[in-house]
Amino acid sequence: MSMNTAPARPSGEPDLLVDINTTPLIDVMLVLLIMLIITIPIQLHAVNLNLPTDSQTNPPEPPEVVQIEIDDSGAVRWNGVPVSSTSVLDSRFAAAAALPVQPELHVKPNPHAPYRAVAAVMASAQRNNANKIGLVGNEQYQ
Secondary structure, eight states, X not given: OXXXXXXXXXXXXXXXOOOOOOHHHHHHHHHHHHHHHHHSOOOOOOOOOOOOOOOOOOOOOOOOEEEEEEOXXXXXXXXXXXXXXXXXXXXXXXXXXXXXXXXXXXXXXXXXXXXXXXXXXXXXXXXXXXXXXXXXXXXXXO
């Protein structure tokens, strides 16, 4: 391999190198980086927890659970007992809402139950301020 060189000057002096010397710049940058690392405070990744103290109180009792089932014909059962009319259902929801600790109302509709029957049960619960209500068995619809 050969290398091309520029023709020498007539006076015989070599060409001047006009590039900047970056070594001092790198040294200054390293010093600044070390100073920055030293001056940054060490951050502790700690999570403050307020753990409960050992108390002799009993845990609260779980609320009563009321199972409301709606079969494929639209008939409603309250804990396995058939509900004859919407007025009886309203009175049961009102009595449940009047308790100091409302029971959990688990509504479990049959997959073939008419939508109007399920909507009527939910509307009756809402009218009578029964707030702790939920649909159970939704996994059968997936």
